[in-house]
Amino acid sequence: MTSRWPIRRPTEAAAIRAADMFTRPLPPVPALMAALLEANQRRDREGLCLAAHLVVRAAAPEVGE
Numbered sequence: 001m002t003s004r005w006p007i008r009r010p011t012e013a014a015a016i017r018a019a020d021m022f023t024r025p026l027p028p029v030p031a032l033m034a035a036l037l038e039a040n041q042r043r044d045r046e047g048l049c050l051a052a053h054l055v056v057r058a059a060a061p062e063v064g065e
Helices: 010-021 029-041 045-059
Strands: none
Touching: 029 045
16 A cells, blocks of 8 residues: 555654754864864765865855855
């Protein structure tokens, strides 16, 4: 039996509401830059992308909004 409508998941909506209630503080920029360098040395592309995005969000908070 197939359904045309997606299954309602109330826990998903609750998780999104809970995440919107507060913002987590970002680590300091020097720590993020160290993580960026570490990811670059290890050739970790996903870590490099994540660290780079976090550096931008920490350095200029108005960009991420």
